Amino acid sequence: xxxxxxxxxxxxxxxxxxxxxxxxxxxxxxxxxxxxxxxxxxxxxxxxxxxxxxxxxxxxxxxxxxxxxxxxxxxxxxxxxxxxxxxxxxxxxxxxxxxxxxxxxxxxxxxxxxxxxxxxxxxxxxxxxxxxxxxxxxxxxxxxxxxxxxxxxxxxxxxxxxxxxxxxxxxxxxxxxxxxxxxxxxxxxxxxxxxxxxxxxxxxxxxxxxxxxxxxxxxxxxxxxxxxxxxxxxxxxxxxxxxxxxxxxxxxxxxxxxxxxxxxxxxxxxxxxxxxxxxxxxxxxxxxxxxxxxxxxxxxxxxxxxxxxxxxxxxxxxxxxxxxxxxxxxxxxxxxxxxxxxxxxxxxxxxxxxxxxxxxxxxxx
Numbered sequence: 181x182x183x184x185x186x187x188x189x190x191x192x193x194x195x196x197x198x199x200x201x202x203x204x205x206x207x208x209x210x211x212x213x214x215x216x217x218x219x220x221x222x223x224x225x226x227x228x229x230x231x232x233x234x235x236x237x238x239x240x241x242x243x244x245x246x247x248x249x250x251x252x253x254x255x256x257x258x259x260x261x262x263x264x265x266x267x268x269x270x271x272x273x274x275x276x277x278x279x280x281x282x283x284x285x286x287x288x289x290x291x292x293x294x295x296x297x298x299x300x301x302x303x304x305x306x307x308x309x310x311x312x313x314x315x316x317x318x319x320x321x322x323x324x325x326x327x328x329x330x331x332x333x334x335x336x337x338x339x340x341x342x343x344x345x346x347x348x349x350x351x352x353x354x355x356x357x358x359x360x361x362x363x364x365x366x367x368x369x370x371x372x373x374x375x376x377x378x379x380x381x382x383x384x385x386x387x388x389x390x391x392x393x394x395x396x397x398x399x400x401x402x403x404x405x406x407x408x409x410x411x412x413x414x415x416x417x418x419x420x421x422x423x424x425x426x427x428x429x430x431x432x433x434x435x436x437x438x439x440x441x442x443x444x445x446x447x448x449x450x451x452x453x454x455x456x457x458x459x460x461x462x463x464x465x466x467x468x469x470x471x472x473x474x475x476x477x478x479x480x481x482x483x484x485x486x487x488x489x490x491x492x493x494x495x496x497x498x499x500x501x502x503x504x505x506x507x508x509x510x511x512x513x514x515x516x517x518x519x520x521x522x523x524x525x526x527x528x529x530x531x532x533x534x535x536x537x538x539x540x541x542x543x544x545x
Contacts, residue, residue: 241289242264242289243288243290243291243478244277245269245290245291245292247461247498249268249291252487253266255487256478259481262477270377270414271294271378272374272376272377274379285306285466287466288466289463289479291462291482293339293459293461295522299328301464302464306467307332308466313483319483323504334483336461337460338502338520339435340518341434341458342380342433342457343434343449343451344429344449344451344452345422345430345449346429346430346450347422349446357429357452358453359452359454364401364404369429370409370431371421372384372418373414373415373432374413380415383457385535385539386528387522388521389531389535391454398538405542410426418432419437419447422440423440436497438513439496451515455518456521463478465479483505489509492509492510502518
């Protein structure tokens with residue numbers, strides 16, 4: 181379903197709905213249920229290569245996340261013998277679930293896009309801090325530059341939370357916007373994902389708000405909303421609207437954009453001149469985890485070159501990302517040396533409520 185700014189529910193109201201509804205976790209491979217009531221994938225068998233010291237760890241750890249969790253969880257269990265169950269949420273849903281459980285946390289590790297949102301959790305005491313993984317040295321120089329001082333989260337990968345995607349039946353490459361300034365001056369139908377729902381969408385708006393400054397960004401968005409900017413709950417529906425011709429251009433997550441292009445849909449991609457908003461995928465541990473050994477082992481696992489190469493070699497569009505671990509070869513059929521716009525985590529966390537509230541308030545004008 182798509183909807184305009186003036187007709188949509190506010191992001192804050194939607195988050196409340198998600199909390200009450202239990203957030204609708206997707207059952208990936210199994211039918212077990214977490215203590216919080218959401219369907220999960222179960223990967224609790226002990227691996228053939230597990231060491232004896234890991235064989236009786238007791239507590240199962242729960243991994244909340246929006247991408248890759250259903251892939252990495254069974255491999256982690258196989259390699260380490262730790263018991264893990266993965267719950268696949270949308271980014272906004274995962275954050276709402278964590279908020280809802282703060283009196284009785286049921287999660288151990290979260291892995292999702294959006295370092296600003298995770299920084300927000302750290303600043304409010306949700307996360308384990310001051311633990312340095314043994315494998316932290318595997319990060320590239322760029323990855324290492326993104327490590328927070330308190331080690332509240334660990335950078336895993338980065339990708340474009342939005343490139344400029346356009347419908348080739350509606351526009352030629354010469355007519356398509358080449359920069360974000362061009363995008364926001366476009367007079368036709370344009371769209372983006374909702375920053376209150378889609379995990380990569382807040383990195384989009386926070387990057388642009390940081391790039392332009394809050395006042396100028398609000399002005400640019402207001403002008404585009406007046407022209408009918410369409411906002412969709414997630415990148416999937418946004419991409420469908422682009423393919424159908426409902427919109428001409430979209431600020432679309434790169435994996436969705438490449439998926440459409442490579443599958444033969446009338447979609448092409450422009451990496452904006454000033455860079456693409458970066459969506460930093462991070463992993464963090466709950467301050468209240470009952471099995472810190474297994475939770476820490478998961479972070480170590482995600483920092484292994486073999487793990488990131490496995491993900492970068494997937495046949496699906498999920499493999500469109502920039503690895504942050506040294507020695508990992510990224511896909512060759514995307515921009516090889518992309519430039520990312522990424523605000524400091526503290527800035528993104530500090531302004532998250534302000535920016536999301538501003539977007540939500542536009543529907544009552």
